[in-house]
Amino acid sequence: MSQVILFNLLNGLIVGAFYALMALGLSLILNLSGVINFAHGGFLALGAYFAYSLAPITGFWIALVIAPLGAAIIGVAVERVLIRRLYGRDPLYSLLMTFGLAFIFQDGLKFIWGAQSVPYQIPSWLASPLSMDLFFLTGYRIFMIAVVAIAVGGLFLILGYTRLGIRIRAGTLDLDTVSVLGVNVRVLRSLNFGLGIYLAGLAGVLAAGMLGLAPTIGDQLIMPSFVAIIVGGLGSLPGTLVGGLLIGVVSGITSVYFSEATEAVIYVMMALILMVRPHGLFGDEGRLQ
Amino acid sequence: MTPLKVDGLHTYYGKSHILQDVKIEVGEGELVALLGRNGAGKTTTLRSIVGLTPARSGSVTIFDRVTTDWPSYRIAALGVGYVPEGRRIFPNLTVEENLQVPLERPGPWTIQRVYDLFPRLKERRSNKGRQLSGGEQEMLAVGRALLLNPTLLLLDEPSQGLAPLIVRHMFEVIASMRKEGMSILLVEQNVRAAVAIADRVYVLDDGKVAYEGPAAEFAQDEERMRSLAGASSEAWEDFS
Ligand SMILES: Nc1ncnc2c1ncn2[C@@H]1O[C@H](COP(=O)(O)OP(=O)(O)OP(=O)(O)O)[C@@H](O)[C@H]1O
Ligand SMILES: [Mg+2]
Numbered sequence: 001m002s003q004v005i006l007f008n009l010l011n012g013l014i015v016g017a018f019y020a021l022m023a024l025g026l027s028l029i030l031n032l033s034g035v036i037n038f039a040h041g042g043f044l045a046l047g048a049y050f051a052y053s054l055a056p057i058t059g060f061w062i063a064l065v066i067a068p069l070g071a072a073i074i075g076v077a078v079e080r081v082l083i084r085r086l087y088g089r090d091p092l093y094s095l096l097m098t099f100g101l102a103f104i105f106q107d108g109l110k111f112i113w114g115a116q117s118v119p120y121q122i123p124s125w126l127a128s129p130l131s132m133d134l135f136f137l138t139g140y141r142i143f144m145i146a147v148v149a150i151a152v153g154g155l156f157l158i159l160g161y162t163r164l165g166i167r168i169r170a171g172t173l174d175l176d177t178v179s180v181l182g183v184n185v186r187v188l189r190s191l192n193f194g195l196g197i198y199l200a201g202l203a204g205v206l207a208a209g210m211l212g213l214a215p216t217i218g219d220q221l222i223m224p225s226f227v228a229i230i231v232g233g234l235g236s237l238p239g240t241l242v243g244g245l246l247i248g249v250v251s252g253i254t255s256v257y258f259s260e261a262t263e264a265v266i267y268v269m270m271a272l273i274l275m276v277r278p279h280g281l282f283g284d285e286g287r288l289q
Numbered sequence: 290m291t292p293l294k295v296d297g298l299h300t301y302y303g304k305s306h307i308l309q310d311v312k313i314e315v316g317e318g319e320l321v322a323l324l325g326r327n328g329a330g331k332t333t334t335l336r337s338i339v340g341l342t343p344a345r346s347g348s349v350t351i352f353d354r355v356t357t358d359w360p361s362y363r364i365a366a367l368g369v370g371y372v373p374e375g376r377r378i379f380p381n382l383t384v385e386e387n388l389q390v391p392l393e394r395p396g397p398w399t400i401q402r403v404y405d406l407f408p409r410l411k412e413r414r415s416n417k418g419r420q421l422s423g424g425e426q427e428m429l430a431v432g433r434a435l436l437l438n439p440t441l442l443l444l445d446e447p448s449q450g451l452a453p454l455i456v457r458h459m460f461e462v463i464a465s466m467r468k469e470g471m472s473i474l475l476v477e478q479n480v481r482a483a484v485a486i487a488d489r490v491y492v493l494d495d496g497k498v499a500y501e502g503p504a505a506e507f508a509q510d511e512e513r514m515r516s517l518a519g520a521s522s523e524a525w526e527d528f529s
Contacts, residue, residue, distance in 0.1 A: 168385045170379045177377045180339055182365035182392025182437050 005256055012252015013245065014141055014210075017148040019047035019154050020244025021203040022218075023232075024155060025196030027240045030229070031172040032192045033087055036097040039078075041223070042105025047201025048208040048217055049113050052120055060123050063263065064147075068201030075197030084186070109215040110149050117214035124207075144206045144255070151202055152241060155195070158222025159237070159288035168192050224248075226268050233283025242281060290352045292317060292441040292472035298339045298347035300330075307333045308344070309496045313474075315441065320463070320473045322483040322504065324517055325493035331476040332374050334493065335443050338474075339371045340364045351441065366392060370439030374446055374476075376430040378420035384410055387418055387429055388436055396438025397469075403432035406462065424455040431462065442466060445476045459487055463495065480517050484508050492517065 022040060029037050051067035058066065078101065086094040126139040159165035171178045179185045184210055200218075207217060228247055232239025247266040255262040273281065293315040301306035306329050315321045325331050336342040338349055340361040344382050349357045356364050365371070388400045388410075404411035407428040413421060417427070421429065427447055434442065444463065448456040456479065464486045467473055477483035483488060490507040492500035500513070 057472045163389055164388050166382065170382055170386075170390045173379060173381055174377055176361065177339055177373065177379070178390060179371070180341065180371050181363040181390050181433065182362055182367055182394065183390065186360075 005253070008252045008256045009249060010137065010141060010252075011255075012249040014144055014248070015252060016245040016248015017145055018203050018207060018221055019224050019228045020241050021148055021151065021199045022221050023228035023244045024152065024237060025199040026225055027087045027229050027235075027237055028168070028192055028196040028199075030138035031235055031237075032168055032175070033083075033093060033189050035083060035086070035094040035098065036091065036226075037196070038095065038222070039101035040196075041099075041222040042109075043071050043075055043103050043197045044203070044204035044207070044218035044221065045109055045213075045215055046074060046105065046199040048120070048213050049109060050201070051205040051208060052113070052118065052213055055121065060121070064202075064205055067197045067205050071201030071204070072194040072198040078196040079190050079193040084189070087189070106215050113213070113215070115215060117212050119212045120208035122209040144210065147202070147206060151199060155199065156237075158195070164188075164191060164215055166187060167250075177213050224251075224266055227266050231270050231273050231280055233277075233280030236280070236282035239280055239282025290314075290317070290354055291350070292319075292352060293474065294348075294350040295334070295338065296348050296350070298334070298337055298344045298349070300333055300342055300344045302333075302342070307496050309336065311347070311493070311496070311498055313491055313498070315472050315474050318467065318470055319488050320407075320467045320475065320486060322487035322490045323474060323476045323493065324480055324483065324490060326517065327478075327497075329493040330435075330496040331493055332445055333444050333476070335371065335476060337371060338364075338443060350495055362392070365437060366394070368394065368438065368440040370437050370442045372427075372430045372434045372435035372442075372444045372447060374449070376426045378418040378421065378426045378429050382418055383415050384418070384421070384429055385414045391433055391436045393436075394438040396437045398438050400419075400436065403435060406435075407432055423450050424452065425454070427451060427459060431459070432516065435466075440471060442471050442473045443476075444473065446478055447475075447480065448477065448479045456482065480514055484514070 022044065024038055026040055029035055047068045047070070049071040051063040054063040054067055076266030082097060083094060086097055122140055126143050128139060130137045130139060130142070159169060167178055167183050171185065171188060175185055178188070204217065210216065224247055225244065228243035229240050231247060232241070247269060250266050250269055251262050254265040277283065291314065293313070295311060295313040298308050298311040299306065311330070311334055313323070313334070323331050323334065333342060337344045340356070340359055343358055347357070348355055351364065351367055351369060354367065356367070379390065385400070388403060409425055410432060412430055413425060418426070418429070431447065447459050447463065451459065460482050463473065463475065475483055475487065484504050484507055487504040490500070490502060490504050491498055500507070
């Protein structure tokens, strides 16, 4: 019995790590540019398919790093050409635009790589269980958590200690003043968008190794990622991280006891948290305050 | 090269016509005071110059480049430092991080030099912007603008809400910037203090330039000074 709980706890943590990667990217973009990127799941899938095409040539490891970069470059292009025009307008416009983009991505991916799901090869030593007792604990699961931890750690290092990151945080609260201090805020927004998409692409590659690939791979992640942002508190990236992990773990545990509620529980949890803390867990520093 | 030439500027907030035919010049190495009552349009003038509220017609020329419709960051990159009204410190960043935001234009100003000028900021370097007193925020806003290594500096009411001793320090700093060769446009409610260090004076009234002349001449016009100065003249006399 305890093994079942442990299994679902670990599963929840992994799913939560995916939510967190998605949600961190969404948050970055929302905080600096005020755009809710419904196409985020499409970028995730794009990263996964890039890796799928790259891995046979470059091998697993290089694909893991380069494929998200490919997605990020496409992301920056999309931002420069389409999304940038909608900054400062009614959020409804960018909502419609990214919603449409999500469909375009999905059909585009189907067109290029086919609608059928395809397997994604991971190194065999990563695929085998670590021990007999904990048969579910494959190396790949540990590996995923480690990669997410490194990516999140890297993100917080960038935001905390580089000029780029400091400017992004400054711009989150007052982009006009950042601009007046000579910082090219168009480039800043593009880089920030690319950073967010990189995280989505990375989540895509990791997810592909676990679930295989399908054009809809990002679909189940997008709504919980929004929930993660709200639970953590709009405007707070640490909050987003905690929110993502929390809802992953809670829905993982719930699946043991009441599996029908696995999806519903995160919305119930969001409602409960918002009743106690209307600005989310870490929402005190958010720009909505 | 004239640092700043503003000509025939008309600026609107939505439908309200705020600036009406404003014409201002700041010469090389000059310190120019821009005065006027509350709501006269001083802040709007600066915002139009730095591109935050672009003028609807007229022109802004900075170092011989017509910048009227440029985005703020391009204008700043020409070497235009701006200390906004209310300071606009980033409250979520530390003092040190606030100083890392500006573009790194080459020049004499470094974070270390800002700390030498305002040792208080060094003591507070790891405090968040929101934890600073008004005086510390003003130092930070000025230091932040200096880190761009500007040759033209625009200041919007640097003495607002500060204790007399800090106001005096601020004015000394501004005067020393001019000695270093910066051209300065200074918006102030603290009329006497501003006139005392300025070369020339503009007075805005209801969005129009109502007076333009040398500071020395303006200082003779006691009546005009008094009518503009209002309550703040007492504050200045407190410590002068
Ligand atoms: N964002 C805005 N939207 C609409 N009207 C504005 C806005 N900002 C300022 N105004 C109006 O424009 C006029 C000029 O304002 P401005 O802030 O430029 O004056 P000011 O001379 O800087 O005044 P103060 O000494 O109080 O700072 C005022 O009538 C003000 O009410
Ligand atoms: Mg003002």
